[in-house]
Amino acid sequence: MAIAITCWANGTSRRSPKSGATGPFDGWPLGRGFDRFYGFLDAETDQYAPELVRDNTPIDAAGTFATGYHLTSDLVDQAIRYHRRSCRRQRQDRRG
Numbered sequence: 001m002a003i004a005i006t007c008w009a010n011g012t013s014r015r016s017p018k019s020g021a022t023g024p025f026d027g028w029p030l031g032r033g034f035d036r037f038y039g040f041l042d043a044e045t046d047q048y049a050p051e052l053v054r055d056n057t058p059i060d061a062a063g064t065f066a067t068g069y070h071l072t073s074d075l076v077d078q079a080i081r082y083h084r085r086s087c088r089r090q091r092q093d094r095r096g
Helices: 069-096
Strands: 008-012 036-040 052-054 057-059
Touching: 008 069, 036 069
Parallel strands: 008 036
Antiparallel strands: 036 052, 052 057
16 A cells, blocks of 8 residues: 655745746755745745745735734644645545
């Protein structure tokens, strides 16, 4: 029986070299071996209006300070989502 292993990163990726939204992506988390990434590439970012990246795509934050958005909660929520999807896939792999 084969077990699928997913390797994902969540948070900051300070080791990523500076590059634009069009790449090169070889130093970004997916280029370094992660299957998924959600977070920011710089050493620091605004906690209420972060410059976020999902995999290799820049994205907007899910909210603003006015709507109650905070980066820490967003990172935790995303980590929980990644973990649940990974567990769900492993259960499906065992069944079938």
